[in-house]
Amino acid sequence: MFSFVQRFQNVSNQAFSLGIVIVVFIMASSYYQLINNKAFSIPSNIDNVKTLINVRTSRYFGSQRGKAKENIKIKFDLNTDLTPLFNWNTKQIFVYLTAEYNSSDKIASEVTFWDKIIEKKENAVINVNDLRSKYSIWDIEDGKFENKDLVFKLHWNIQPWVGLLTYGETIGNYSLTVENKEKV
């Protein structure tokens, strides 16, 4: 009985170790493939970003105690080819457009305006004009957006079949200073 249990443990330990070796191998080789495909330096062209400021009093749009809050939306052009993110261990990729700005002297913010899940390599080329942001953004402070400097970037993460999420961003940002209400 003892030897049976011990034997079972030996075998399952070995299987477990082998499993770990395989997972590590898959992670390492797909990571190597990403580097080889220059996945960490994919160029992107974010362009022609236009902002629209709306003032909302709905809580759903960040307003508190009935106090109106500025919400910002954008329209943008985006051109990039995320094909290098696809290899045999890529299940899908999540791509998202963010803006970084300083809410105040002390608070640096990063907000997401748009995102997309891409499941197939054939759909990895993004070429859109005048696309509307999916999300309307409000500042965590009471801040106004006018005259704030926004830096837009395109980020991605890879959800693999085996292993951990891999994060990165494309090369090519776009900066603007928010002017007053422009119609989008």
Ligand SMILES: *[C@@H]1O[C@H](CO)[C@@H](O)[C@H](O)[C@H]1NC(C)=O
């Ligand atoms: C935020 O402020 C810091 C320090 O002044 C500056 O280096 C940084 O570029 C600013 N960020 C943006 C997105 O403007």
Ligand SMILES: *[C@@H]1O[C@H](CO)[C@@H](O)[C@H](O)[C@H]1NC(C)=O
């Ligand atoms: C924007 O891109 C330029 C050129 O690639 C780079 O030098 C700069 O650091 C980037 N800015 C930010 C805020 O990442």
